[in-house]
Amino acid sequence: MAEIILKNVSKVYDNSVTAVRDVNLEIKDHEFMVLVGPSGCGKSTTLRMIAGLEDISSGTISVADKIVNDVQPKDRNLAMVFQNYALYPHMTVYENMAFGLKLRHFPKNEIDARVKEAAATLGLEPYLDRYPKALSGGQRQRVAVGRAIVRKPAAFLFDEPLSNLDAKMRVQMRTEVSLLHKKLGTTMIYVTHDQVEAMTMGSRICVMKDGEVQQIDTPLAIYDSPCNLFVAGFIGMPPMNFFDGTVENKDGSFFFVGKAFSFPLIKPEWKDKLAAAVGRKVVFGVRPEDIGSPSAMLVKDAPTLSGSLKVKEPMGAETYLYLDDTAAERFIAKVDPHMVAEVGQSMTLPVNPAKVHVFDAESTNLIV
Amino acid sequence: MNTIHYVLIALFGAYFVMRFLIPTSVFPRKIKVSRAYLAAIFLILAAALVITPFVWLVCNVFKDQSVLMKYSFLPPISEWSSQTLNFTNFTKLFQGEESPQGTVYFWQYIINSIFLACAGTSISLFLTSLSGYALAKYKFKGRGFLIFFMAGSMMFPAMLFLAPLYQIIYKIHWMDSYLSLLIPNACAVFGIFLFRQAMQGVPNSLVEAARMDGASEFRIYWNVMMPLVRPMTGAYCLITFLGNWNNFLSPQLYIQTHAKLTLPVILNQYLGLYLNEYGVFLAGTLLAIIPPAILFFALQKEFVAGLTTGATKG
Incomplete structure (x- = not known):
């Protein structure tokens, strides 16, 4: 068990490309921290620096209160699960899982006990004598996880471990990894570009972009209060709808005034921040599930958004409506699947006014 | 025709x-x-x-x-x-011949050749694969230049280096020593490139996984890399063994003691200005074919796979 702390960690490659810039991250003991972001955001590089597979250009990384900047990967007591499984093809499942223990000179009976225990946990017992080529993708990934857990490391590092699996297997393995975390209670750092994985698995999420940390918080806190436009757009599927406009004060009430509509910003605690933003260019954000959804319908005298329905995507449990407002700004509403809506029809949908966001257009930071 | x-x-x-x-x-x-x-x-x-x-x-x-x-x-x-x-030809072949060091029997040359071919192959296999691994998987300053330099050196015919090599071997007193046969070819650039290419095909994540598992750099090379380039190893073993087995020029140049000579040199002596023992020569040739043939059949599977590695997807 270990706490992992990154202080001002940066990574600059020889060609002067900065992959990670000044990252500060505190991963608590037993925590499941998810690093999420688009390709090239530096999340894998950060993980690899923690693992010791990449040198650090500046800053410090400590594992269990010990600075490990110059410590070899094998001496950091961390285990890593790779995106492409990285199983040794010439070794059986048993040998793959036992390899790390053999190298650490564990007694044979201890190796055997640990491998069999891990195999039982992961449902790999019937496959111990097989070679990786005779396993399915999901089984291979389980072996990779098994190879990590037999060592009982201080922390697990997962580098996009599910991205090579098909959608169904991904959902299944997602649950298994979460259950494994609950069972072992070991610190886990999990890198993914899939925000659904991040939301569903992480105790906390660290959203990264262009090598910088954007926001670190619990999944719901990030979802409800994204700190900037990038986080708001990245977390959530379908993504948040954005509209350009300004904040205006009309007789003490604040409104977002866009190209096609104006929208009341009603929460009393927003007033001070909105007053400072009057006249500035802002971006108004509202999530699809807060437009025309059953919960939005329940809000009394809810303000509305109108648009012409362009595309309708029935998903089963809900339906996505793609609408264009009068200024041809496209927005998405996530509505009840039984709502009557025909393509081409003009629709007016209620919006939950407590769930909207306003971002500064220049700095992209959240105003309210 | x-x-x-x-x-x-x-x-x-x-x-x-x-x-x-x-x-x-x-x-x-x-x-x-x-x-x-x-x-x-x-x-x-x-x-x-x-x-x-x-x-x-x-x-x-x-x-x-x-x-x-x-x-x-x-x-x-x-x-x-x-x-x-x-069986007269075989009898003559094995009856031994007089030399300043006493009677030398034909089996002595066979042993010499087998020793030199095995030792040369082992040393070369170890050094070239190790160098290939370093060039394939380590990033270090000057790597690009080193590869360029080595590739460039392959363009010069080996004969060009004969005189300087002879002089070096003479000056370091390796004349009439097997070191003169084993060391100059111990780390063939051709082999380094073969292994570099083969090892480049092994995903880096395997090396990193082994590193995380606690393997030392040598163990990664030995336990992870070498088993994965086994087809190439088989092919290279055979090529190098044949090269060493058939090596005529180097022993002819550097070895003076009769008892240290190898099969190609000694077989050549049966067909000379004063001696034309064709039958004995052919009997020796037949025996000389056997060890490489055994090795070929033993490594055939590896050898063929090695030549087609990377030719098809998966």
Whole structure:
């Protein structure tokens, strides 16, 4: 068990490309921290620096209160699960899982006990004598996880471990990894570009972009209060709808005034921040599930958004409506699947006014 | 060219025209079948052509010196006797010959050759694969230049280095020592490139996984890399063994002690200005073929796989 702390960690490659810039991250003991972001955001590089597979250009990384900047990967007591499984093809499942223990000179009976225990946990017992080529993708990934857990490391590092699996297997393995975390209670750092994985698995999420940390918080806190436009757009599927406009004060009430509509910003605690933003260019954000959804319908005298329905995507449990407002700004509403809506029809949908966001257009930071 | 050559060329020409120049669709079914027979005949004849010298060799080693030049292959069965077919060539081969160091027996040269081929192959395999691993998986300053320099050195013919190499070996007192045969070829650039290419195909994540598992750098090379480039190792073993086994020039140049000579040098001495022991020479040649043949059959699977590594997806 270990706490992992990154202080001002940066990574600059020889060609002067900065992959990670000044990252500060505190991963608590037993925590499941998810690093999420688009390709090239530096999340894998950060993980690899923690693992010791990449040198650090500046800053410090400590594992269990010990600075490990110059410590070899094998001496950091961390285990890593790779995106492409990285199983040794010439070794059986048993040998793959036992390899790390053999190298650490564990007694044979201890190796055997640990491998069999891990195999039982992961449902790999019937496959111990097989070679990786005779396993399915999901089984291979389980072996990779098994190879990590037999060592009982201080922390697990997962580098996009599910991205090579098909959608169904991904959902299944997602649950298994979460259950494994609950069972072992070991610190886990999990890198993914899939925000659904991040939301569903992480105790906390660290959203990264262009090598910088954007926001670190619990999944719901990030979802409800994204700190900037990038986080708001990245977390959530379908993504948040954005509209350009300004904040205006009309007789003490604040409104977002866009190209096609104006929208009341009603929460009393927003007033001070909105007053400072009057006249500035802002971006108004509202999530699809807060437009025309059953919960939005329940809000009394809810303000509305109108648009012409362009595309309708029935998903089963809900339906996505793609609408264009009068200024041809496209927005998405996530509505009840039984709502009557025909393509081409003009629709007016209620919006939950407590769930909207306003971002500064220049700095992209959240105003309210 | 003799009659066999003309027949083979005619057959090959006919096969080539039918196989590649005439579209398959114009053939009626009968011609298609006959085309398959033609291909089989052609391949049988080609195989016969390849195996003929070997059969000729086997026949001639058992022929007595008196009938050696009289028949191409074996004498007619009516003439088979201990006078025409016997083991005299082998007896002569193994009877030993006088040298300043005393009597040297033929098996001594076989042992010398086997030792040099095995030692040379082992050393070369270890050093070239280790170098190939470093060039494939380590990033270090000057790597690009090093690769360029090594690739450039391959463009010069080996003969060009003969005089300087001789001088170096002479000056470091390696003349008449097996070091002069083993060390200069111990780390062949060709081998380094072969292993570099093969090891580049091994995903970096395997190396990193081993590193995380606690493997030292040498253990990664030995336990992870080498088993994964086994086909290349088999192929390289065979190529290097044959190179060392057939090496004529270096022992001829650097080895002076008779008891230290190798098979190619000693076999050559049976055909000289004052000695023309063709039968003995052929008997020695037959024996010299056996070790590489055994190695080839042992490594055949690896060797063929090695030559096709990377040729197809997966």
